[in-house]
Amino acid sequence: MDISLTTMMMITLNGVTYAGLLFMAASGFTLVFGLMRVVNMAHGIFYLMAAYLGLTIYRMTGNWWLCLIGSSLMVAFCAYVLQFTLLRKVQGDDLRETLLTLGIGFTVGDLLLAFYGGMPQRLTAPTLFSTPVSLGFLIYPGFRLFVLGVSVFIGLFLWALLKFTQLGRIIRAGVDDREMTSAVGINIDRAFTGVFMLAGLFTGLSGVIGGSYIAFAPGEDIHVLIYSLIVVILGGLGSLGGAALGALTVGLIDSFSKTLFPAFTMFFLFGTLMLVLAFRPYGLLGKER
Amino acid sequence: MKRFSYGGLLAVGFLISLLLPWLVPNFYIFLLTKILFLSLAAASLILLAGYGGMLSLAQVAFYGVAGYIFGFCSLRIGIGFMPTVVLAILGSSVTGGLFALIAVRTSGLYFLMMTLALGQLAFFGAFQWAEVTGGYDGLVGIPAPVLFGYTINSGKAVYYFTLVPVVAGFYWLRRLVASPFGLALQGIRDSEVRMAALGFNVKIHKFLVIVFSSTLAGLAGVLSTSFYGMISPQMVSLAAAVTLLFISLVGGIGRLEGAFIGALVYVLVEDYASVITNRYNTIIGIFFILVVLFFSKGIADIFRPRKKKKSPQQA
Numbered sequence: 001m002d003i004s005l006t007t008m009m010m011i012t013l014n015g016v017t018y019a020g021l022l023f024m025a026a027s028g029f030t031l032v033f034g035l036m037r038v039v040n041m042a043h044g045i046f047y048l049m050a051a052y053l054g055l056t057i058y059r060m061t062g063n064w065w066l067c068l069i070g071s072s073l074m075v076a077f078c079a080y081v082l083q084f085t086l087l088r089k090v091q092g093d094d095l096r097e098t099l100l101t102l103g104i105g106f107t108v109g110d111l112l113l114a115f116y117g118g119m120p121q122r123l124t125a126p127t128l129f130s131t132p133v134s135l136g137f138l139i140y141p142g143f144r145l146f147v148l149g150v151s152v153f154i155g156l157f158l159w160a161l162l163k164f165t166q167l168g169r170i171i172r173a174g175v176d177d178r179e180m181t182s183a184v185g186i187n188i189d190r191a192f193t194g195v196f197m198l199a200g201l202f203t204g205l206s207g208v209i210g211g212s213y214i215a216f217a218p219g220e221d222i223h224v225l226i227y228s229l230i231v232v233i234l235g236g237l238g239s240l241g242g243a244a245l246g247a248l249t250v251g252l253i254d255s256f257s258k259t260l261f262p263a264f265t266m267f268f269l270f271g272t273l274m275l276v277l278a279f280r281p282y283g284l285l286g287k288e289r
Numbered sequence: 290m291k292r293f294s295y296g297g298l299l300a301v302g303f304l305i306s307l308l309l310p311w312l313v314p315n316f317y318i319f320l321l322t323k324i325l326f327l328s329l330a331a332a333s334l335i336l337l338a339g340y341g342g343m344l345s346l347a348q349v350a351f352y353g354v355a356g357y358i359f360g361f362c363s364l365r366i367g368i369g370f371m372p373t374v375v376l377a378i379l380g381s382s383v384t385g386g387l388f389a390l391i392a393v394r395t396s397g398l399y400f401l402m403m404t405l406a407l408g409q410l411a412f413f414g415a416f417q418w419a420e421v422t423g424g425y426d427g428l429v430g431i432p433a434p435v436l437f438g439y440t441i442n443s444g445k446a447v448y449y450f451t452l453v454p455v456v457a458g459f460y461w462l463r464r465l466v467a468s469p470f471g472l473a474l475q476g477i478r479d480s481e482v483r484m485a486a487l488g489f490n491v492k493i494h495k496f497l498v499i500v501f502s503s504t505l506a507g508l509a510g511v512l513s514t515s516f517y518g519m520i521s522p523q524m525v526s527l528a529a530a531v532t533l534l535f536i537s538l539v540g541g542i543g544r545l546e547g548a549f550i551g552a553l554v555y556v557l558v559e560d561y562a563s564v565i566t567n568r569y570n571t572i573i574g575i576f577f578i579l580v581v582l583f584f585s586k587g588i589a590d591i592f593r594p595r596k597k598k599k600s601p602q603q604a
Contacts (some may be wrong), residue, residue, distance in 0.1 A: 025531035039398060089582060094398055095344055099534060099581045106531050107574030114568055222527050226409050234403050270406050277403065278391045 006017055006138055011255050017144040018149035019251025021213055023244055024206040026228040027154050028199030030243045031171050036192055038087065039094055041101040044225030045108045046200060050075045050207025051216045052116050054123055064126045072204030077199025083193050086092050105221060106267070113218040120217040123208065147209060151247075154202060171195060175238065230273050236286020245284055294318025299546070306452060310445045318444040320560060322516060324552040325448075330509035331536040331548035332462055337502040339542040340466050341495065342478030346530040347388065347404035348506045350411035350452055353525035354505030355381040356514035360428035370434050378507045379598075385503025386496070393495045396481070408530055415522040434515050441473045451512050458505055462545050465501065474498055528570075535577045 024049060032040045048090035053074055059068075080288035082104065129143035162168040173181045174188045182188045210216070210224075231250055235242025250269060257268045276284060298356045308320050330352055338344045359377035362368060368376075392403050415422045422428065433442040434450065465471050476484045477491050487490050514520045523529065536555045540547025558576060562569035 039401075083317065084584070086578070092526075094401075098344065098401060099538060100578060102531050103574050103577035103581060104329055107571050107578065110568060110570040110574060114571075188403065222409075226405070229402055231404065233399070263417050266410060267419065270410040273406055274403070277395060277399070281394050281399065282477055 009138060010021075011259050013138075013140060014144075014251070015252035015255030016248070017148045017251075018255055019247040020144075020148035020249055021206070021210055022227055024147070024151040024202070024248035025156055025224055025249060026231040026243055027151075027158060027206070028201075028203035029160070029228040030232050030240060031195050031199040031202075034243065035171060035238045036195060037039070037094075037160040037175070037237070038091070039097040039101065040087075040199075041098055041225065042082065042108070043101075043203065043228055044106040044114075044221030044223070045105040046071040046075050046079065046203040047207040047210065047224040048112060048216060048218075048221040049108065050204040050212030051121075051220075052112055053125065054208040054211055055116070055121055058123060064124065067123065068205065068208045071203050071208050073206030076197045076200035076208065079203075080193065080197045080226070087196075088189070109218060109221055113277055116218075117172055118218055121211075122215040123212040143213065147213060150205070154205075155240065155244055162240065167191060167194065193259065203275040217220065220263075230269060233283055234273055234276055236280075236283025239283070239285040242283055242285035249284075302549075303456060306456075310448050315444050318448050320556050322444075322448045322451050324549070324556050325451045325515060326509050327514040327533075327536055327555065328548040328552035329455045329458050329512070330506055331533055331540065331551055332545050333461060333502045333505035333509065334468070334506070334533055334537045335540075335542055335545055335548055336462060336496060338537065339544070340471065341498045341502075342473050343400050343495070343499070345404040345502075346401065346534075347407040347411075348502070348528070348533055349525050349529045350408045351381040351385055351506035352505040352510035352513070353411050353415060353520070354384045354424075355510035356520040356524065357415065357422055357428065359511045359514050360431045360520050363431050364428060370436060374427070374511055377511050378504060381507025381510065382500055385500045387414045389496045389499035390497060394396065394493045398431075405527075408525070408527065412422060412522055412525045412527070415525050422522075425522065427519055427523075429519040429521075431514060431518045431520075433518070447516060451516065454508060454512060458508060459545065462505070466545065470494070470497070485512075531577070532573075535580075538577070539580055 011051065018144065028042045028046070029040065032038050032043070049259045054070040057067045057070050063202070086100060086104070087097065090100055125143050129141075129146050131142050132139045133145055134140075134169045162172060170181065170186055170188070170191045172193060174186075177189060227250065231246040232243055233246070234249055235246030252266050253272060254265060257265045261268070280286075309321060313321070330348060332347045333351075333445075334345060337348075355377040361372055362373040362376060363370075381532075388407055391494075392400055395403055415427070416424060419425075433440050435441070436450070439446075441447055473484065474488050474494055476487075477489065477494055481491050492578040510520075513524070520593075532555065536551035537548060538551065539554050540549065540551030555573070558573055559569055562572045566572070
């Protein structure tokens with residue numbers, strides 16, 4: 001297969017912008033699973049829920065920005081309810097967390113199917129983004145650049161939050177030693193609930209943005225969950241930079257293999273994951289604990 | 290009152306299972322057969338998760354590999370029934386072995402994620418490798434098994450055809466978990482470091498139990514594929530893995546025989562709920578959540594006599 005330089009650039013750029021979407025979708029998962037070690041298998045369903053809620057709001061108002069805000073807030077609230085009512089009961093027990101959130105994903109997925117049907121849907125992004133942007137060497141869809149920008153913003157925001165704020169210090173301390181942190185008088189449960197809501201908010205944002213980027217249908221939740229898992233595990237649990245690196249790896253592998261060997265995308269992805277884990281069991285940038 | 294011995298209870302259960310097809314209408318024989326191979330699949334998970342401490346979402350992958358090999362060979366390559374079965378089960382064992390080579394290096398959550406990755410790889414593989422797997426539709430019209438010149442296609446015949454390997458599988462599993470290997474495995478589940486310090490080779494034990502478990506899941510996959518006469522990607526999906534977890538969990542993940550109770554509950558709920566509503570998955574999901582929250586030892590635990598708790602003053 002003969003590939004020109006421009007095509008090569010195009011595939012790379014596609015991979016990088018897709019990595020942006022992946023990082024955005026996985027950012028909430030990095031917080032909850034990577035940092036707090038809460039196995040949230042319902043992560044994918046939050047994404048899908050955001051996309052469908054966005055669809056409902058769009059049908060009612062016709063305003064994409066309203067979808068984005070409304071549906072992320074609602075998903076953040078759902079995350080709060082889930083954490084406060086159910087997950088707190090099984091906190092610290094990996095097995096029961098896994099099973100409980102799997103059960104929730106399974107149930108909500110079936111309800112969404114009942115409510116919205118099985119046909120693929122798509123949100124319409126504002127015309128502002130549908131105009132192509134000239135990058136000098138090639139013309140590129142504006143929306144994809146917007147996605148990349150938002151994900152870079154989320155990454156920087158989370159980095160600054162964890163590094164410089166009081167909440168960030170509490171989270172890092174709580175992740176390292178939960179009991180000692182609460183023993184010095186910090187309400188660790190409240191901080192963790194806050195993080196869970198923040199994760200819900202980001203997942204909600206990514207659901208609406210992702211739903212305008214590629215079509216979604218029942219089953220997309222599992223797709224998102226798997227990709228988020230690969231991103232977070234490839235990069236290493238608890239490492240924000242690792243998640244970014246993981247997203248970039250997955251995005252590029254996905255973009256190149258879809259162009260060159262479309263039938264084997266999944267094999268390349270999982271093959272990479274297994275290889276990385278075989279040689280670095282804690283991920284690319286993860287630390288053993 | 291003197292309690293019956295547990296072994297005696299199992300023997301009675303086995304006798305009942307031999308007689309049951311003559312006592313119930315044909316439709317229930319169909320459900321009973323389903324319970325049998327589902328409970329074998331769940332037992333393979335209980336061996337891994339309950340006795341080995343390795344929760345797995347990959348059992349459906351082993352189940353599927355065996356099912357697809359069985360389906361493909363019966364449809365395209367005529368090598369006779371028994372060689373096909375052996376090839377299919379061998380396929381799932383080899384898959385399990387290859388997977389175990391990498392997976393024994395991980396534990397806990399990382400292991401779970403590896404199994405999820407393998408399960409999904411099988412699912413997407415079943416979709417994408419359409420020349421062999423039939424893609425979305427799967428492999429359909431797999432002929433009924435022919436044993437010693439008899440075609441096994443009546444309800445009762447299929448029941449007994451399923452019962453024999455399932456009972457054999459359970460008998461072998463019970464022997465396995467009570468053997469020195471099984472005891473060492475439970476030791477590893479409770480404390481890897483301590484067992485390693487005692488001189489046990491932790492990795493070999495984990496490797497072997499993954500292979501055993503994948504072999505049994507493969508057997509269940511063959512039985513299921515031959516029962517339905519088809520296999521499709523749906524049977525390898527995450528939803529199927531959750532179903533299997535549901536069965537193991539409802540029966541109680543700490544006891545092999547719990548698998549029968551779990552499968553019984555699942556098949557009944559699925560059958561009755563699907564008559565009332567299309568949303569039987571919602572009902573199963575809510576049931577699942579309730580079990581996780583309130584009966585983490587399985588609903589069979591309700592019937593077990595409670596040990597009286599000592600009050601602090603007595604102790």
